[in-house]
Amino acid sequence: MNTVTRAHLAERIYTQVGLSRNESADLLETVLDRLARSLESGESVKISGFGTFSVRQKGRRIGRNPKTGIEVPILPRRVLVFRPSQVLKAHVNGTAVPTGDEFAGDEE
Amino acid sequence: MTKSELIAELAAANPHLLGRDVEIIVGTIFDEITAALARGERVELRGFGAFTVKKRDARTGRNPRTGEAVPVDEKAVPFFKAGKELRERVNRGGKPARPVRERVVA
Numbered sequence: 001m002n003t004v005t006r007a008h009l010a011e012r013i014y015t016q017v018g019l020s021r022n023e024s025a026d027l028l029e030t031v032l033d034r035l036a037r038s039l040e041s042g043e044s045v046k047i048s049g050f051g052t053f054s055v056r057q058k059g060r061r062i063g064r065n066p067k068t069g070i071e072v073p074i075l076p077r078r079v080l081v082f083r084p085s086q087v088l089k090a091h092v093n094g095t096a097v098p099t100g101d102e103f104a105g106d107e108e
Numbered sequence: 109m110t111k112s113e114l115i116a117e118l119a120a121a122n123p124h125l126l127g128r129d130v131e132i133i134v135g136t137i138f139d140e141i142t143a144a145l146a147r148g149e150r151v152e153l154r155g156f157g158a159f160t161v162k163k164r165d166a167r168t169g170r171n172p173r174t175g176e177a178v179p180v181d182e183k184a185v186p187f188f189k190a191g192k193e194l195r196e197r198v199n200r201g202g203k204p205a206r207p208v209r210e211r212v213v214a
Contacts, residue, residue, distance in 0.1 A: 004144040004151040009137055016136045017129050027118070027133050032156050034117065038109045040197045047111045050138045051186070055198055080157075080198045082188035091146040092161055092184045 039080060051084040111138075145186050155193040162187045 006028060013024040035053065038045050044054035055078050063074040090097045111134065119130040141151050141159055151159040166182040190198065 002144075002147075002149045004140065004149055006153055008144075009140050009151075009153075012136050012140045013133050017132055019125075019129075024133075027122070028137060030118065030121070031114065031134060031137055032153060034109075034114060036156065036194055036197055039194070040201065042201060043109055045109050045114075047114075047138055050111075050142065051188075053188070078199050078201060080190040080195065082186075084186040084188075088142055088145070088186050091142050092186050094146070 042078070047085075049085055049087045051082055051088055053080060053082050055079070056081050148184075153191070155191050157188055157190040157194055160187050160189070161185070 006025070010021065010025040010028050013019065013028060014021050017024070019027070035045050039053055039055055042055050044052055046052045058077050058079055060076045061074050062071050064071050084092075086098045115127075115130050115134050118134065119125065119127050122130065125133075144151050145159060145161050148161055150161070161184045164183050164185055167180050169178050169180040170176065171178055
């Protein structure tokens with residue numbers, strides 16, 4: 001299966017906007033870093049038509065080492081969750097893309 | 109933060125770019141990820157995370173209101189797994205990284 005990487009995305013920016021390849025790559029990195037910084041501060045990121053990245057707080061729980069069976073505490077932590085928008089889900093299924101007031105990751 | 113706030117910040121930080129171009133740049137990134145997933149490909153951005161498509165088998169669901177059984181077709185769902193670096197940054201919540209191990213400079 002093909003894998004799309006930073007290089008592909010930077011190349012697309014390069015062909016779409018006509019900036020230099022270097023600047024295209026730098027801008028992609030800036031966007032990713034800006035998303036990361038927002039999530040790091042606990043703030044969710046909503047990209048309409050794509051989805052929502054949010055941070056969820058998980059409480060402490062008792063886990064178990066599956067190999068040894070020994071109980072180990074799993075400390076409270078913050079995890080990242082991504083909820084795809086209806087538009088993205090439709091694209092992935094090749095079905096009709098919903099129109100109207102669809103907003104990132106809000107559904108049901 | 110929303111997509112428009114992201115565009116506005118990027119435009120402010122790059123005054124040499126046209127606002128329209130900044131919109132295209134941000135749009136291109138998410139459109140390309142969408143297009144790759146639609147082709148069934150994965151998108152891997154080291155340090156950030158990977159977008160993949162997961163298959164969900166057909167199943168018999170239930171209308172929660174009436175309890176009636178309804179067939180749910182097989183479908184594909186977009187999935188994002190945060191990369192190690194992003195996962196750690198989110199978990200630390202912006203606090204500086206603990207010096208896990210000192211790197212010896214030869």
